[in-house]
Amino acid sequence: MVLKKFLIINGPNLNCLGKREPEIYGNETLQDIENYVRSQFPQNEVELEWFQSNIEGELVAKIQTCLNKTYHALIINPAGYTHTSVSILDALKMLTIPVVEVHLTHVQNREEFRQKRITTQGAQYVIEGFGKKGYYLAILSQLIA
Numbered sequence: 001m002v003l004k005k006f007l008i009i010n011g012p013n014l015n016c017l018g019k020r021e022p023e024i025y026g027n028e029t030l031q032d033i034e035n036y037v038r039s040q041f042p043q044n045e046v047e048l049e050w051f052q053s054n055i056e057g058e059l060v061a062k063i064q065t066c067l068n069k070t071y072h073a074l075i076i077n078p079a080g081y082t083h084t085s086v087s088i089l090d091a092l093k094m095l096t097i098p099v100v101e102v103h104l105t106h107v108q109n110r111e112e113f114r115q116k117r118i119t120t121q122g123a124q125y126v127i128e129g130f131g132k133k134g135y136y137l138a139i140l141s142q143l144i145a
Helices: 030-039 056-067 079-083 086-093 133-143
Strands: 004-010 046-052 073-077 099-103 125-128
Touching (some): 004 030, 004 056, 004 133, 046 133, 056 073, 056 086, 099 133, 125 133
Parallel strands (some): 099 125
């Protein structure tokens, strides 16, 4: 099998999973999620590069690395920037690889201000409400696509 490389980007406050609203997001940390996802795929089949930042410009710069590096797909959880970031949307629209947006919760079941989704317009696929399994499903969807 050919090694496929995925970039997995996580936005603001996801570094505080496990502490941040555990009644909504649970008690697992972002590292727990990464460990779970890595355990689901043989190392000789996929390469997973994880990145997290609370800074919009750093997220945009990391997305832009997809223009110069060979990735099979970009998996992104823009977190709160989903609802506010035209800059992230513009960066996603430049990509020629598939973009899968992941959300741990069902965003449409949350607060009214979360109903506006900007970055989603730059994704070909959206997976939400599956918790940590959403990342697994995002990668799996691109392996079988």
